[in-house]
Amino acid sequence: MTVWQLVRAIWTSLRCRAAVFVCIFLITVYLYIIGNQNKAHFNGYADRPVLYIITATYQRYVQRAELTRMCNTLNNLKDILWIIVEDSTEPTWVVSNILNNCGVPFIHLNIPTPSSEKPKANEPFWFRPKGILQRNLGLQWLRQNLILGRNKGVLYIADDDNSYNLRIFEEMRSTKRVSTWPVGFAGELPWEGCVTSRNRSHIVSMWSAYKPERPFPIDMAGFAVNIDLILKHKHAGFD
Amino acid sequence: MTVWQLVRAIWTSLRCRAAVFVCIFLITVYLYIIGNQNKAHFNGYADRPVLYIITATYQRYVQRAELTRMCNTLNNLKDILWIIVEDSTEPTWVVSNILNNCGVPFIHLNIPTPSSEKPKANEPFWFRPKGILQRNLGLQWLRQNLILGRNKGVLYIADDDNSYNLRIFEEMRSTKRVSTWPVGFAGELPWEGCVTSRNRSHIVSMWSAYKPERPFPIDMAGFAVNIDLILKHKHAGFD
Numbered sequence: 001m002t003v004w005q006l007v008r009a010i011w012t013s014l015r016c017r018a019a020v021f022v023c024i025f026l027i028t029v030y031l032y033i034i035g036n037q038n039k040a041h042f043n044g045y046a047d048r049p050v051l052y053i054i055t056a057t058y059q060r061y062v063q064r065a066e067l068t069r070m071c072n073t074l075n076n077l078k079d080i081l082w083i084i085v086e087d088s089t090e091p092t093w094v095v096s097n098i099l100n101n102c103g104v105p106f107i108h109l110n111i112p113t114p115s116s117e118k119p120k121a122n123e124p125f126w127f128r129p130k131g132i133l134q135r136n137l138g139l140q141w142l143r144q145n146l147i148l149g150r151n152k153g154v155l156y157i158a159d160d161d162n163s164y165n166l167r168i169f170e171e172m173r174s175t176k177r178v179s180t181w182p183v184g185f186a187g188e189l190p191w192e193g194c195v196t197s198r199n200r201s202h203i204v205s206m207w208s209a210y211k212p213e214r215p216f217p218i219d220m221a222g223f224a225v226n227i228d229l230i231l232k233h234k235h236a237g238f239d
Numbered sequence: 240m241t242v243w244q245l246v247r248a249i250w251t252s253l254r255c256r257a258a259v260f261v262c263i264f265l266i267t268v269y270l271y272i273i274g275n276q277n278k279a280h281f282n283g284y285a286d287r288p289v290l291y292i293i294t295a296t297y298q299r300y301v302q303r304a305e306l307t308r309m310c311n312t313l314n315n316l317k318d319i320l321w322i323i324v325e326d327s328t329e330p331t332w333v334v335s336n337i338l339n340n341c342g343v344p345f346i347h348l349n350i351p352t353p354s355s356e357k358p359k360a361n362e363p364f365w366f367r368p369k370g371i372l373q374r375n376l377g378l379q380w381l382r383q384n385l386i387l388g389r390n391k392g393v394l395y396i397a398d399d400d401n402s403y404n405l406r407i408f409e410e411m412r413s414t415k416r417v418s419t420w421p422v423g424f425a426g427e428l429p430w431e432g433c434v435t436s437r438n439r440s441h442i443v444s445m446w447s448a449y450k451p452e453r454p455f456p457i458d459m460a461g462f463a464v465n466i467d468l469i470l471k472h473k474h475a476g477f478d
Contacts, residue, residue: 022261022262022265026261026262026265026266026269027265030265030269064423065402065423066402068402068403068404069308069311069312069402069403072308072311072312072315072403072405073308073311073312075315075405076311076314076315101406163304163305163307163308164307164308164311165307166311166314167340184303184304185300185301185304
């Protein structure tokens with residue numbers, strides 16, 4: 001008896017073919033649900049805005065330790081794209097290795113800061129801002145690869161030496177224009193950020209000790225921007 | 240027509256009751272699978288050894304930032320119990336708050352270091368070991384709450400200011416007696432740890448600059464111990 005004959009014998013001996021149809025239907029439904037569960041795990045929920053997280057990084061002793069820790073943090077999130085931009089002439093092995101083993105979807109870019117812009121030996125460490133060219137290259141990538149109105153999401157600049165409470169990422173996800181929140185241990189203060197009016201409807205002042213004369217005296221980790229604003233204002237950037 | 244009559248009418252009109260039985264059977268199987276999936280998500284796989292991670296912590300400016308970052312790292316693991324022991328007379332609000340919002344299963348203990356054992360103003364920071372009483376209280380908890388032969392697992396001492404590659408936790412999970420690996424930026428060296436023979440069958444020397452005369456000159460983060468050894472040697476501890 002061949003396999004085909006066996007199947008036919010079972011089929012004809014079945015007292016109720018409807019049961020078989022119901023089985024096949026339920027198994028299909030089950031496989032569909034399981035398939036979607038895996039999709040949800042790997043690609044996140046399609047109806048949620050994506051977090052585009054730009055991280056500028058540069059070679060130093062603790063770079064590997066800090067990027068590893070940041071990878072562990074971002075691994076808890078769904079629907080993110082980590083845009084990591086190295087201050088180097090070539091992508092380095094250290095950063096490539098961490099990204100390839102991290103598990104977070106990423107874009108790996110690099111651009112070297114010209115030596116004329118690098119900190120001089122006699123300057124204090126905070127004198128020149130770091131990561132300007134790198135963050136602007138991240139913005140350029142977003143403008144070249146996202147389409148206004150189709151790609152929904154939020155931009156956040158996350159340096160690799162910070163510590164992030166996971167709730168901040170979920171809070172910033174609903175940013176319509178710009179969100180802001182206090183940052184701990186920033187600019188020589190226990191916290192730095194916006195002071196709002198009593199009913200929290202508008203910002204009345206900025207609480208900042210480092211260069212308070214800046215138009216927005218706020219830490220890089222203290223705000224998020226809806227991606228539409230980035231795509232509409234094609235020349236907005238860091239300087 | 241009552242609901243009951245409607246159900247009876249549908250039932251008697253069914254041309255094949257077998258299909259209904261098959262439906263009920265498949266739905267039961269499906270619910271069983273879904274139920275077990277949720278269990279796997281929250282409690283991990285029952286056949287894997289548990290990682291018991293003891294962390295001694297003390298109040299300082301960056302404590303909240305470092306514990307938050309460590310929570311983010313441990314949140315990527317399954318089958319762990321985080322035993323966090325504070326150097327304080329009472330459990331503090333800061334640590335309780337982080338643990339309650341972290342999502343990692345935890346035990347929160349506390350024991351103050353007597354003032355006679357605390358670092359003096361004129362001593363270098365590394366002169367007295369920190370966290371001894373706290374780690375020993377963690378060991379005591381394990382000995383009081385785990386049963387030799389029934390509870391399988393591995394002990395790891397993880398300080399809150401380190402950076403952990405997630406792969407190390409999966410590697411240490413299979414520890415039969417003691418595992419060891421190099422630790423980066425420890426004791427003033429780029430790495431510290433064991434040097435093995437060419438065929439990796441035994442340890443030939445220890446690579447360490449800080450107090451190399453210790454019986455085991457190794458960083459606290461550089462080893463893991465099977466829980467059976469901890470439960471068998473009831474008086475082994477840190478000093």
